[in-house]
Amino acid sequence: MIFTEEGIVAKLKGYNLLIERITLTEFELKHGDFEDDGQKHRLEAVLRQTKLEVARLERYISLVDPKCASILQAVYIFGLTYAETCEKLAITEYAAHKRRRKGIKELTEIFNRSEALK
Numbered sequence: 001m002i003f004t005e006e007g008i009v010a011k012l013k014g015y016n017l018l019i020e021r022i023t024l025t026e027f028e029l030k031h032g033d034f035e036d037d038g039q040k041h042r043l044e045a046v047l048r049q050t051k052l053e054v055a056r057l058e059r060y061i062s063l064v065d066p067k068c069a070s071i072l073q074a075v076y077i078f079g080l081t082y083a084e085t086c087e088k089l090a091i092t093e094y095a096a097h098k099r100r101r102k103g104i105k106e107l108t109e110i111f112n113r114s115e116a117l118k
Helices: 005-013 015-031 038-063 066-077 082-089 093-116
Strands: none
Touching: 005 066, 005 093, 015 038, 015 066, 015 093, 038 066, 038 093, 066 082, 066 093, 082 093
């Protein structure tokens, strides 16, 4: 699979939904009333896969230039606006946009390199 920058942005935007899926699945596994073991095993598989996906994204973000990674985390993971991000990091919006673009490019390259190794 070849990752595009648009695809990476979609992954970043979906991060919080993955975290929510983990929380809901863990709750369901703990409190659910399962008709059969197969249903429970399917949920456990979904949970494992989702946790792996989150861990992979977090790991790859950690490999990006730290200044760029901080923008990606602030905007996509913590949900801050550009104005809030700029204020917290004491940078201009131009710098934030530039770092975001660079971070997306680096993250795309990391995902594609990892796919090439599979």
